[in-house]
Amino acid sequence: MTMAGNLRKVTGLGGVGGLRRVARLARRRPRVDLSHPARSPLGSSVVNCVTYRDGVRAPRGGDLVDTVERVRKHGHGFVWLGLHEPTNDEFAGIAELFDLHPLAVEDAVEAHQRPKVERYGETLFAVFKTVCYVEHEELTATSEVVNTGEIMVFVGRDFVITVRHGRHGSLGPLREELESDTTQLAKGPSAVLHAIADHVVDDYLNVIDSVQEDIDKVETEVFAANGARADPGRIYQLKRELLELKRAVVPLGRPLLDLADRPVRAIDPEIQAYFRDVSDHLLRATEQIAAFDELLNSILQAHLAQVTVAQNEDMRKITAWAAVIAVPTMVCGVYGMNFDHMPELHWRFGYPLVVGVISLSCWVLYRGFRRNGWL
Numbered sequence: 001m002t003m004a005g006n007l008r009k010v011t012g013l014g015g016v017g018g019l020r021r022v023a024r025l026a027r028r029r030p031r032v033d034l035s036h037p038a039r040s041p042l043g044s045s046v047v048n049c050v051t052y053r054d055g056v057r058a059p060r061g062g063d064l065v066d067t068v069e070r071v072r073k074h075g076h077g078f079v080w081l082g083l084h085e086p087t088n089d090e091f092a093g094i095a096e097l098f099d100l101h102p103l104a105v106e107d108a109v110e111a112h113q114r115p116k117v118e119r120y121g122e123t124l125f126a127v128f129k130t131v132c133y134v135e136h137e138e139l140t141a142t143s144e145v146v147n148t149g150e151i152m153v154f155v156g157r158d159f160v161i162t163v164r165h166g167r168h169g170s171l172g173p174l175r176e177e178l179e180s181d182t183t184q185l186a187k188g189p190s191a192v193l194h195a196i197a198d199h200v201v202d203d204y205l206n207v208i209d210s211v212q213e214d215i216d217k218v219e220t221e222v223f224a225a226n227g228a229r230a231d232p233g234r235i236y237q238l239k240r241e242l243l244e245l246k247r248a249v250v251p252l253g254r255p256l257l258d259l260a261d262r263p264v265r266a267i268d269p270e271i272q273a274y275f276r277d278v279s280d281h282l283l284r285a286t287e288q289i290a291a292f293d294e295l296l297n298s299i300l301q302a303h304l305a306q307v308t309v310a311q312n313e314d315m316r317k318i319t320a321w322a323a324v325i326a327v328p329t330m331v332c333g334v335y336g337m338n339f340d341h342m343p344e345l346h347w348r349f350g351y352p353l354v355v356g357v358i359s360l361s362c363w364v365l366y367r368g369f370r371r372n373g374w375l
Contacts, residue, residue, distance in 0.1 A: 045083045045084055045085060045086035045087065045090045045091075046064075046081070046082070046083055046086075046090075047082040047083060047084050047164075047171075047172075048080075048081075048082045048172075048175070049064060049067055049079065049080070049081045049082070050079070050080050050175070051067055051070065051071055051077055051078070051079050051080075052077055052078055052079075052080065052185060053074070053076060053077035054076075054077070054182070054186050055181075055182030055183060055184070055185035055186030055187075056182055056185075057179055058070075058077065064081070064093075064094070064097070065097065067079055068097060068098075068159070071158050071159075072158060077158065078157075078158045078159055078160060078188055078189050079158065079159045079160070080159075080160045080162070080175070080189075080192060081094070081159065081160070081161045081162070082161075082162045082164070082171060082175075083161070083162065083163045083164070084163075084164045084165075085111075085163075085164070085165050086108075086109060086163060087109070088109055091105060091108065091109055091163075094161065098123075098154065098156065098159055098161065099123075100120075100123065100154055100161075101120035101121075101123065101125070103120075104118065104120055104123075104125040104152075104154065107125070107127065107152065108125075108152040108154070108163045109163075111150050111152075111165040112150070113127045113150065113152070114127070114251050115127050115128055115129050115248070115251040115252040115255060116251070116255055117255035117258055117259060119264065119265075119266075122156060122157060122265050122266060123154060123155065123156045123266065124153075124154070124155040124156075124193070124264060124265075124266040124267070125152070125153070125154055125155075126152070126153045126155070126193060126197075126255065127150065127151075127152050127153075128150065128151045128152075128153070128196065128197065128200045128252065129148055129149070129150055129200075129247070129248030129249075129251075129252070130148065130149040130150060130151055130164075130166060130168060130169035130200055130203060130248075131146055131147070131148050131149075131203055131204060131207045131245060131248050131249075132146075132147050132149075132168040132169070132203065132207065133145065133146065133147075133206070133207045133210040133211070134146065134147050139214050139217065139218070139234050139237070139238070140231075140233075140234065140237070141231060141233025141234055141236070141237050142233075142237065143234075143237060144241070145211060145214060145237070145238065145241035146207060146211070146241045146242075146244050146245045147166070147167075147168065148166065148244060148245075148247075148248050149164065149165050149166020149167070149168055149169050150164070150165040150166060151163070151164050151165075151169055151171070151196060151200065152164075152165075153192075153193055153196055155189045155190060155192075155193050155266045155267075156189065156266065157189075157266070158189070159189065160189040160192045160193070162196065169200075169203075171196065171199075174195055174196065174199050177195075178191070178192065178195050187268050187270060187271060188268055189266065190266060190267040190268045190271040191268070191271055193259075193266075193267070193271075194271050194274045194275060194278065197256065197259075197275065197278050198274070198277075198278050198281075200252075201252075201278050201281045201282050201285065202281070204245075204248070204249050204281075204282070204285040205281065205284070205285055207245065208245070208285055208288050208289065208292075211238070211241070211242065211245070211292065212288075212292065214238060215238060215292060215295060215296065215299075218230070218234055218235055218238060218299060219295070219299050222235075222299050222302055222303045222306070223302070230303055232300065232303055232304075235296060235299055235300045235303065236300075238296055239293070239296050239300075242289065242292055242293055242296065245289060246289050246293070249282065249285050249286055249289060250286055250289070252282055253279070253282055253283065253286060256275060256278055256279040256282055257279055259272065259275040260272055260273075260275035260276040260278075260279050261276075316374045317374065317375060319374070320365075320369040320374040320375050321375070323365055323369070324362050324365045324366055324369070327358060327361040327362055327365065328358045328362065331354060331357070331358050332358075
């Protein structure tokens, strides 16, 4: 079968006019320099487009349609196309060229999807939530701790399309790392999917380690001598950020198990064992998040208990001082009634005696409260 026939078979186009229409769709924006390094943005949604044969980067040149034609003409190798936050117009030509399902295309463009893996014919569509730790000098009640993004991956027989959303999660370093392992990269697009999943899960573990440092600081502050005065807003903020991290990590568990255990056309059987390892790492991350959530609940309860104890101690002190003050108040109240016939009212030593009785009574009460820890 000719190259044009192969392209028509994949894209579902009816003739040469259809191929030209795809080319026009792909050229709606200025031509992209495909020879640009992987780490450098190209000023459009296309970050990079590279062809790999037997795990080795092939010479670059031409536009996207020409690149796909060469891959399908040779019958082996694959194209890795990377995009960053494409618009509907920018992605329309790519979707038609690779015969991507409209529902998957809609998810890839609009983002804000739950982590998942879906199959559309021979194409696999995976969604990963990326996370990064936001550095901060001091944790406050409004500090952003975790920032999330998304990576959508289309995996076919001879292509990988990655669509990234968010300001972090660049795949440039991952691409370079994969290119250094030609044996693994030679296994095809499924090797790229595994590398992305492994990269995302490793980031989860790194972020979890950083979040643990924040939790340790809050825990130390709460159980310090003045822990009752710790800001509970910081604990609530950590719980909110941990919830955002949980939403990114936990839903990915089932899709990774499916990739590891269930036969999938787009996944090389040799790669499935690697997905089991990624699934184990994800399970560790999930367990740590659950443990952190329980720990934060315990820290919050301990803080509230400390506040209650501090309030009780304050009330005991107030009550003790009120009891001490009650003695002179009572005596002065009695002798302030100004009756003519009162005991010791006209006695020469009455005033010193009353002052002495008041002072002695207050001192006895003070010593008693002091001995019992009320003052």
